[in-house]
Amino acid sequence: MRSPLSLLGLGVLTAATLTGCAQNDAPAADGKTTITVMGMPAATKAAELKLFKDQEAAFERANPDIDVVGSDMPWDVKTFAPMLAGGSAPTVLRVPLTEPAGLIERRQVADLGKESRALPEFASLNPDIMAYLTQGDAVYGLPEKAYALGLAYNRALFAKAGLDPDKPPATWDEVRAQAKQISEKTGAVGFGEITTNNSGGWHLTAYAYSEGGSMIARGADGKWTAAFNDAATRRVLDRWRAMRWEDDSMGGNVLGKQEDLISQFAAGKVGMWVTSPSDIYATYVNNGGEPEDFGGGAMPQGGGSAALVGGTIHMVSAKATPEQRAAAVKWIHFRYLKPNSDPQTAVANAKASAADGVPVGVPVLPIFDEATAGKIAKAIAPHVNVRKEHFAPYVASLGALKFTAEPQISSQEIYAALDPVAQAVLTREDADPARLLADAETHVNAILQKQQ
Structure with a gap:
């Protein structure tokens, strides 16, 4: 039986409903590495979309050699099968946890082991999730979030x-x-x-x-x-x-x-x-x-x-160049991993989210270990804007x-x-x-x- 603390995180919700995509294999004319990334919120979600755009701009300022093109295209097996085969899929694929096994078996996603294992937080990622994404030294994806019904x-x-x-x-x-x-x-x-x-x-x-x-x-x-x-x-x-x-x-x-x-x-x-x-x-x-x-x-x-239980995973198209793979891992780290592992980043995002009316502090299953999740929960506590006690029966069930x-x-x-x-x-x-x-x-x- 797992304790609730080992499972519970208090997150800033940046969930998106996705739709649109672009071919991204060709290098940009200005020498930048261009990556198309799924996970951009739809236009109807103004607050979440603003947060995404703000983070995209911040990432590009920190990485001037990378150009991020957001896509709000939703994952659909029938739609993406021909796109992956033809090389027109986005660089960064946002997929449910049910999909990695098939994508890996069909060799449609890239091995990100070298880039991922270099991340300082890699060893702290939830092993129950990473078990679906690793084969030996190969790493085929990184998590955005996990959930329990x-x-x-x-x-x-x-x-x-x-x-x-x-x-x-x-x-x-x-x-x-x-x-x-x-x-x-x-x-x-x-x-x-x-x-x-x-x-x-x-x-x-x-x-x-x-x-x-x-x-x-x-x-x-x-x-x-x-x-x-x-x-x-x-x-x-x-x-x-x-x-x-x-x-x-x-x-x-x-x-x-x-x-x-x-x-x-x-x-x-x-x-x-x-x-x-x-x-x-x-x-x-x-x-x-x-x-x-x-x-x-x-x-x-x-x-x-x-x-x-399930989750949302970010994987990289097998058609991506080495430069795109490296850029993609940097983006996934910046957008999804740091806010859930680095207190300073989590607090900055929590402040921005609260100011824009985005929920902060909704109980979630963490993608990191207990120590990391607890550290983040403590850091963002002053900015929580949801009634956590209204989730108490759900939270209690996570350990039972x-x-x-x-x-x-x-x-x-x-x-x-x-x-x-x-x-x-x-x-x-x-x-x-x-x-x-x-x-x-x-x-x-x-x-x-x-x-x-």
């Missing part, structure tokens, strides 16, 4: 429904009962769900983990096969069906993605849903959500005592639950195959979970067989 809930709706805002549900039985109470007492959706863009499969995976299940398993021959056609996943589907069709606590808008639900949640129309509370807080506020109403709770459990990673192979393809299962159960009262799981099992095994 939990419960985001509306404290005002809890109070209106007669529930204690300081005690969100910790079990799925409690979730079901309280979702029904919220719907009946307030007219809001008691429990929101997402089922498109691979989010249905992602949530089905996380919920199965909380029930003690798994998505894939390795056989005696070393091959991966589907493992979700079991009692744990069926319990998830049965509960979805009961909440949707018996309790009427999930509403009828179940075919959305995370951005859609954040908007509804910020508008006070959803009582609770599963997400990373730290990751979505800034977007919630940007969408007009009332900061006082936001609550962060533990990942609800059904006996598994587990929470799905075991962290379970997403499927180690073909995760996004697995999620895509499971989206129709989630959608069917939530849109058709006569859907047959057993049949749906059996069909999905056949589909996923074909995907896994092709990948191995």
Whole structure:
């Protein structure tokens, strides 16, 4: 069991929703090394975009031989496959933690071992994250952030429904009962769900983990096969069906993605849903959500005592030149590592963020070790502008639950195959979970067989 202090960081949120890209292989005419970097916030996120631009300008002043071109293009497997093959992808790729294994295996990303190991903070990076990014002496990426799923809930709706805002549900039985109470007492959706863009499969995976299940398993021959056609996943589907069709606590808008639900949640129309509370807080506020109403709770459990973990990683295209690789690591270090490891940088960013209305002090899973995270938390404490106590149940869960990673192979393809299962159960009262799981099992095994 890990202690909360070894996992908890108090960060400045600079999360971005991404979109646009440029070819960056050709050297600049003025002799500068040009790198295109994913991770620039969209124009709709004015405060985060200003912070990015300010940091970009500061980086270029400190490194006059490097030209940074920001891209707000989102990661999408289908979009980036041809871009990586053709050499038109950005230099610095911002990808979810599910992607490194495939990118490394296909040799689409560069080994940054020489440049990364020269960084003073390298040895302090979280080994649980770096295990996905290293092979021997090779280092294929550096982390931006990590997350553990939990419960985001509306404290005002809890109070209106007669529930204690300081005690969100910790079990799925409690979730079901309280979702029904919220719907009946307030007219809001008691429990929101997402089922498109691979989010249905992602949530089905996380919920199965909380029930003690798994998505894939390795056989005696070393091959991966589907493992979700079991009692744990069926319990998830049965509960979805009961909440949707018996309790009427999930509403009828179940075919959305995370951005859609954040908007509804910020508008006070959803009582609770599963997400990373730290990751979505800034977007919630940007969408007009009332900061006082936001609550962060533990990942609800059904006996598994587990929470799905993931993260955001920065990798460099294999097409990058040696100069671009070096420049890319400098940028990643400046933009993402120093603010989480150097107190002086963290304080400067915290001051700037607080002045621009960007949340400071939202509890996050740190990308560095306990000593480093504690040092940063202490340094930025005077500039914290969020109600940390509203995240207390979530923080407490980080030391109590075991962290379970997403499927180690073909995760996004697995999620895509499971989206129709989630959608069917939530849109058709006569859907047959057993049949749906059996069909999905056949589909996923074909995907896994092709990948191995």
